[in-house]
Amino acid sequence: MNKIYLILIVFSLFTVSCTEQENKRKNTEKKQATSSLSEIQKKLDIDPTNAEYLIKRAELYMQSNQYNEAILDIQSAIKQEPENTDYYLKLADCYLNAGQLKNAMGVLKKVLSIEPKNTEALLKMGEINLMVRKYKEVFTYANAALEGDPYNATAYFMRAYTYKELKDTARAIENFMECLKNDPKNYNANIELGLIYSSKKDPLSIDFFKNAIAIDSISEIAYYNLGMFYQNNDYLNEALDTYRALIKVKPNFPYSYYNIGYIYMQLLKAESEAVPYFTKAINVKSDYYEAYFNRGLCYEILGDVQRAREDYQTALNLHHNYEKAIEGLNRLDQ
Known part of the structure; x- marks a missing residue:
């Protein structure tokens, strides 16, 4: 029997989609950061307490995953402008990227003490609570964000994912659909709906996986799960075509070859x-x-x-x- 390969979807709630193309862009930024650091350092040598320069250097450090250095720079910028919530939000991002959830929450609470309806802070608090499976708190923050921004796709995605975790499929679908209504190119929502409908053997999953491929044309997650839907529902020619299409964009993805082999061996007796x-x-x-x-x-x-x-x-x-x-x-x- 075929061993289904489960692909984990790693996403950030605060980006439109976590695509491979986005990852390539970030890698390019990392390379550019090295040369830019020397330029911003020259400016800081002249004006070492300039908050704008400190934030710029922190951003460059973050691109290179140098979070400790970035944190120090952002904290220095905050000393210069203690009421600038943008700086606190950037510090929270840095803590999140460094895996320091407690520190991130402390910073976000500071933002909310200054701006109680700050949508970004509310959503980040929701994300952290989702990470630690405090679902009641997730709904509290997501709903608060929607009060200020009723069309916020990220808040709907957050609620949908939480309902999915709670096994409330109907409400999960409803909120993922609301997410797509406000952000049709949300890659993760398309993938999640594709997975839900695929588990029901519902052909609607095909459309959502194809939407995800249109958003990210080199996504192995979308191609693979579309192929699995076809394979598990005896659309073997479509499954083979999908895996071959995936091979073209991801020739080093082993599970495409394996599944084609399985179809020929087990299902076609070839x-x-x-x-x-x-x-x-x-x-x-x-x-x-x-x-x-x-x-x-x-x-x-x-x-x-x-x-x-x-x-x-x-x-x-x-x-x-x-x-x-x-x-x-x-x-x-x-």
Whole structure:
């Protein structure tokens, strides 16, 4: 039986979408930050307490994941402008990126003491409470944000994700849809709705996954889960086409090759067609013991006992006590 590969969706509630293209942009910014740091440092050498320059340097530090340095600069800027909530919000971001949730919450509470209806602070407080699964507090902050901004897509996404965590699928769908109503290009909302409808075997999932691909054309999450929907619902040609499309944009993603191999082997009974795809999966992911096992199974069916034995043994070496590999070796010894 195929082992479904679960792709974790890592997202920030405060970006429109966490796409691969966005990650590439951030990597470019990191490279640019090094040269920019020297320029801003020259200005700070002349005017070391200039809050604007300190914030600029902090931003450059953050691009390079130098959070401790960024925190010090932002704190220095706040000393110059203690009522500037933008600086506090940036400090909260820095703490969040550094994993210092308690410090982030303390800063955000300071913002809310200055501006009780600050939407960004409310949403960040909601995000932190979602991280620690304090769902009642998530709703409190998300609802407060919506009072000030009734069309805020992030607040609807936050509520939707919380309902999903609470297994209230109907309300999760309702809020994800509200999120998309206000932000049609929200990648994460499309993915989440695709996953929900896919779990129901509802073809509506196809549209949401395709929407996500239109937003991020190199997203393995969207392609893969679209392929899985097709595969699990016996649209095999569509599944094969989707996995092949994913291979074009992500040739080093091993699970596309594996699933094509599985379809040929298990569902189409075309073992000789399956072998090259399991091999490609292994070439990309050398410890992929399931791929070794299934290639071995193909070889066994095709009568190539020696190669079958080698693959079963490799699968067992990679995953000790792997029952399927042990059974395969025992069959060959009979």
